[in-house]
Amino acid sequence: MVKVVKFGGSSLASAEQFKKVGNIIRAEESRRFVVPSAPGKRFSDDTKVTDMLYKCYAEAEAGKNFDKQLKAIEERYNEIIKGLGLRLSLKEQFETIKKNFEAKAGSDYAASRGEFLNGIIMANYLGFEFIDAALVICFDKNGEFDSEKTNKVMTEKLKNVKSAVIPGFYGAMPNGAIKTFSRGGSDVTGSIVARAIRADVYENWTDVSGFLVADPRIVDNPKSIDIITYKELRELSYMGASVLHESAIFPVRKEGIPINIRNTNAPEDKGTFIVETTCNRPDCIITGIAGKKGFVSITIDKDMMNSEIGFGRKVLQVFEDNGISFEHMPSGIDTMTVFVHKDEFVEKEQKVLAELHRAVTPDTIELESDLALIAVVGRGMKNNSGLAGNIFSALAKAKINIKMIDQGSSELNIIIGVRERYFEDAIKTIYSVFVPEDK
Ligand code: ASP
Numbered sequence: 001m002v003k004v005v006k007f008g009g010s011s012l013a014s015a016e017q018f019k020k021v022g023n024i025i026r027a028e029e030s031r032r033f034v035v036p037s038a039p040g041k042r043f044s045d046d047t048k049v050t051d052m053l054y055k056c057y058a059e060a061e062a063g064k065n066f067d068k069q070l071k072a073i074e075e076r077y078n079e080i081i082k083g084l085g086l087r088l089s090l091k092e093q094f095e096t097i098k099k100n101f102e103a104k105a106g107s108d109y110a111a112s113r114g115e116f117l118n119g120i121i122m123a124n125y126l127g128f129e130f131i132d133a134a135l136v137i138c139f140d141k142n143g144e145f146d147s148e149k150t151n152k153v154m155t156e157k158l159k160n161v162k163s164a165v166i167p168g169f170y171g172a173m174p175n176g177a178i179k180t181f182s183r184g185g186s187d188v189t190g191s192i193v194a195r196a197i198r199a200d201v202y203e204n205w206t207d208v209s210g211f212l213v214a215d216p217r218i219v220d221n222p223k224s225i226d227i228i229t230y231k232e233l234r235e236l237s238y239m240g241a242s243v244l245h246e247s248a249i250f251p252v253r254k255e256g257i258p259i260n261i262r263n264t265n266a267p268e269d270k271g272t273f274i275v276e277t278t279c280n281r282p283d284c285i286i287t288g289i290a291g292k293k294g295f296v297s298i299t300i301d302k303d304m305m306n307s308e309i310g311f312g313r314k315v316l317q318v319f320e321d322n323g324i325s326f327e328h329m330p331s332g333i334d335t336m337t338v339f340v341h342k343d344e345f346v347e348k349e350q351k352v353l354a355e356l357h358r359a360v361t362p363d364t365i366e367l368e369s370d371l372a373l374i375a376v377v378g379r380g381m382k383n384n385s386g387l388a389g390n391i392f393s394a395l396a397k398a399k400i401n402i403k404m405i406d407q408g409s410s411e412l413n414i415i416i417g418v419r420e421r422y423f424e425d426a427i428k429t430i431y432s433v434f435v436p437e438d439k
Contacts, residue, residue, distance in 0.1 A: 001030040001200050002030050002032055002033070002197060002198075002199050002200055003028070003030045003031050003032070003033075003199055003200060003201045003202070003203055004033045004034075004035065004190055004193045004194040004197065004199045004201075004202050004203065005024070005025060005031045005033070005034050005035070005190075005203045005205060006034075006035040006036075006037075006168065006186060006187060006189070006190030006202070006203070006204050006205065007021050007034070007035070007036050007037060007205045007264065008037050008040065008186070008187075008204075008205065008206040008207065008264075009037040009038055009039060009040020009041070009048055009049075009050070010040040010041060010206070010207040010264075011037075011040075011205050011206065011207065011264035012036055012037060012038075012039050012040065012118055012122075013039045013040045013041060013042045013046070014039070014042050014079070014080060014083065015079065015080045015081075015082070015083020015084045016083065017264065018080060018083070018084055018121075018122075018125060019084070020264050020265070020267070021122075021205070021264060022125060022126065023267075024205065024264065024267050025126060026126075027267075030200070031203070032162065032163040032164075033158070033163065033164055033166065033193050033194075033197060033199070034122060034126065034128065034163075034164070034165045034166070035165075035166055035167070035168045035186060035189050035190040035193055036115060036118045036119055036122045036165065036167060036168060036186070037114075037115055037118070037168050037169065037186040038050045038053075038114025038115045038117075038118050038169070039076055039077075039080065039114070039118060048114075049073060049076055049114045049118075050111050050114045050169075050183075052069065052072065052073050052076075053073060053110045053111050053113055053114055054107060054110060054111055055069065056069035056070055056073060056101070056110070057101055057107050057110035057111075058107075060101040060102060060104070060110075061104055061107075066101065070094065070097070070098060070101070074090065074094050077090055077117055077118075077121065078090070080121060081121060084121070084125055086121070086124055086125060088120070088121065088124045090117055090120065090121075093113075093116075093117060093120070097113055105178070106177065106178065108170065108177075108178050108179050108180045109177070109178040111169070111170075111180050112133075112167075112169060112170035112178045112180055114169070115133070115167035115168045115169045115170065115186060116132070116133075116167050116170075118167065119132075119133075119165050119166065119167030122165045123164075123165040126163070126165065128163045128164050128165050129161055129162075129163065129164040129165070130164070130165050131157065131158075131161070131164045131165070131166045132167070133166055133167050133168070133169075133170050133171050133172075133189060134170065134171060134172040134176070134178060135153075135157065135172075136150065136153055136154040136157050136158075136166065136171070136196075137150055137154070137170065137171025137172070137189060137192065138150045138153060138171055138172065138173075138174075139171050139172065139173045139179040140173065140174065141173055141174055141175070143173060143179050145171070145181070145188075147192070147251065150171070150192060150196075151192070151195060151196055151251075154192065154193065154196035154197075155196045155197070158193075158196060158197050166189065166193055167186075167189075168185065168186025168187070168188075168189035168190060169181060169185045169186045169189060170185075170189075181245070181247070182245075182247075184245040185245055185247075186245075187204060187244050187245035187247075187248035188245055188247050188248050188251070190202055190204060190248070191248045191249070191250070191251040191252045191259070192251045194251070194252050194255075194257050195251040195252055195254060195255050195257065198255060198257070199257055200257070201257065201258055201259075201260050202252050202257055202258070202259045202260070203259075203260045203262055204244060204248075204259055204260065204261050204262065205262045205263070205264045206243060206261065206262070206263065206264065207263060207264065207265060208243060208261075208263055209224060209261075209262070209263040209266055209269035209270075209271050209272075210224050210225060210226075210243075210261040210262070210263075210269070210270075210271040210272025211224065211225040211228060211233075211236075211243060211261065211272045211288065212224050212225065212288075213225060213284070213286070213287070213288050213289065213431065213434075213435060214288065214289045214290075214427055214431045215290070215427070218424050218427050218428060219427065219428055219431045222431065222435075223284070223435055224272065225272050225282070225287060225288060226270070226272065226273065226280075226282075227272070227273045227274075227275060227278050227280050227282075228272060228273070228274055228275075228287055228288070229274070229275055229276065229277055229278065229379055230249050230253055230274060230275070230276060231379075231412060232287045232288065232377050232378065232379060232412065233249065233274055234246075234249075235375055235377040235412060235413045236287075236288045236290045236375065236377050237290075243261060244259070244261065244274075249274065253276060256276055258273050258274060258275045258276075259273070259274040260272070260273050260274075261274070278379075281379075281380050282378060282379070282380050284434045284435045284436075285378055285380040285381060285384060285387065285434055286376055286377065286378035286380065286381065286434045287377050287378040287379065287380070288377050288378070289374065289375070289376050289377070289427055289430055289431060290374070290375050290377070291372055291373060291374035291375065291423060291426075291427060292372065292373055293370075293371075293372040293420045293423055294341060294342045294343060294372075294420075295327060295339050295340065295341060295342060295369075295371040295372065295373055295417070296339070296340055296341075296342045296345050296346075296367060296368065296369045296371065297337050297338070297339050297367070297368045297371055297403070297404070297417070298337065298338045298340065298352075298356075298365060298366075298367055299335060299336070299337045299365065299366045299367075299368070300315060300335065300336050300337070300338075300356065300360065300362045300364075300365050301334060301335045301362060301363045301364045301365075301366075302334060302335075302360065302361070302362045302363050303334055303363060304334065305333070305334045305335065305336065306333050306334065308360075311336070311360055312329075312331075312336065314359045314360050315336060315338065315356065315359065315360060316329075316338075317359065318352060318355045318356050318359050319338065319340065319352070321355070322348045322351065322352055322355070323344070324340050324341075324344045324345055324348065324352070325340070325341070325344065326338050326339060326340050327339040327340060327341065327373065328373070328404065328406050328415060328417075330404055330405070330406055337404070339371070339373065339404070339417065342369055349367075353365060368403070370419060370420040370421075371403060371404075371417055371418070371419060371420060372417070372418055372419070372420045372422075372423040372426075373404075373415055373416070373417050374415070374416045374417075374418065374423070374426055374427060374430070375413050375414075375415050376391065376413060376414045376415075376416070376430055377412060377413040378412070378413075379412060381411050381412065381413075381414070382410075382411040382412070383411070387414075388405075388407065388414060390433050391414065391416070391430055391433060392405075394429050394430065394432070394433045395416075395418075395426060395429055395430070397429075398425060398426075398429045400418055400422045400425060400426050400429065401418070401419070401422070402416055402417070402418060403417040403418055403419065404416065404417030405417075416430075
């Protein structure tokens, strides 16, 4: 059995957290490949080292003095080294970083040093080999991640390695320039390493015990999710749940490796397993509920719309030309509604309307803003009758008017549109339909 274990920033923010991580790794021999993030926040209004690095580099790039800021970053690491009682100095590394900042090595280089340095400390603390991610994570010359080359290089490099620390978040382009993934990208590195070594499990350690059925800021003490499929997670993450970087599922999915979300502060919790498919049924039919506010609906009416070939394409072309992605598109016989994100739409509103008039000469166009979409997701919904009925009668009882309903034929989710002011109540109501209080 071999596992890749990735630890997020809050799991590595201080020596105290590092010690918890050390205990977790030592508890199982299979935990042989470790992917650390940079030190995160130690308390709620603390600053993540990655953010300190971006800021510090911005000063350097502007030709300002950045000594003080770099010193503060060095202090963060020294505090960890001291707390762990290690005989390690990062003095040389910081001298190199300073020189490279002065030479304007780029903000990706700057940000990557957060995980690079944390990786050195982690390897020293565990007695594992340190492997610089710049050697094994490959981006092409346009800065796009090169997954096949990476898989080859990484597999070769790790072939005979017993245990190693590979810092998250970055890699290098063919010319050696450092390139990072988007924020939170250490999750992606962990997944890439798991694929390369064909790990049995990719454990992703963070500060929550996995996913919850609903947002705890809306529902009191929601139930946690034991198992979720990749597809269900996509449906939920797309609506806002953000424990895992959304690109992190692709490398492991290719190899059928499950991801296990675990809590560094509660290692006894089993967390959530993310799997390709499972015959395990969630005990409350649905797997999760997630939602998002900030949508606008554009309803286009035109007599005989249904017989006008190309009508839908012309409408969507207008949105495409304006760089606006659409979220949903329910339609009637002579009407079609397009749901878009308000922040992508507002500034272009009048332009879009004019172009729609030109493109399809509608009878009327109506706009409604302040809408929220709620996704009720679950593999257990398939072939289950009465479920939609239960949701809608509960919402009706709670006097919540439904603006839109959309169920795909995959029967994996039902999307419900409501006015923003009903958003929280709608989620609470749906939750209570599926998760009886005594469960
Ligand atoms: N340290 C990086 C960030 O704050 C990457 C990561 O933590 O995954 O975004």
